[in-house]
Amino acid sequence: MSQGQKFFDDLGRLMNDAASVADGARREAETAIRGQMERVVNDLNLVKREDYDALRELVSIQGEEIEALRRELEAFKRRKKTT
Incomplete structure (x- = not known):
């Protein structure tokens, strides 16, 4: 495997890992926001x-x-x- 190909393979893995981390952070943020909104709605006695x-x-x-x-x-x- 050449140096250039290894570099691009490593870069691709790094980008995939970054995308996975970003997706996990997005899901965690959505869960936190959803929980907060449910508490607000419950407090309003709608x-x-x-x-x-x-x-x-x-x-x-x-x-x-x-x-x-x-x-x-x-x-x-x-x-x-x-x-």
């Missing part, structure tokens, strides 16, 4: 999307029920006046 959607559906149904009861009450009042 509502989960599923819970919000379920409550929204419940409120919608109750709104419809209230409107139906109002119509029934008005009809009852009209019948009461005519009697």
Whole structure:
């Protein structure tokens, strides 16, 4: 193996090692940031999307029920006046 070829082989290995170290550092940083963001979100006491959607559906149904009861009450009042 010639000196030039050995140099480039060593340089290639060094670059691969550097890329592996950089990738490991990136993953470690992502994990740390993700953990910090989860703590922040938990401290804010935010509502989960599923819970919000379920409550929204419940409120919608109750709104419809209230409107139906109002119509029934008005009809009852009209019948009461005519009697």
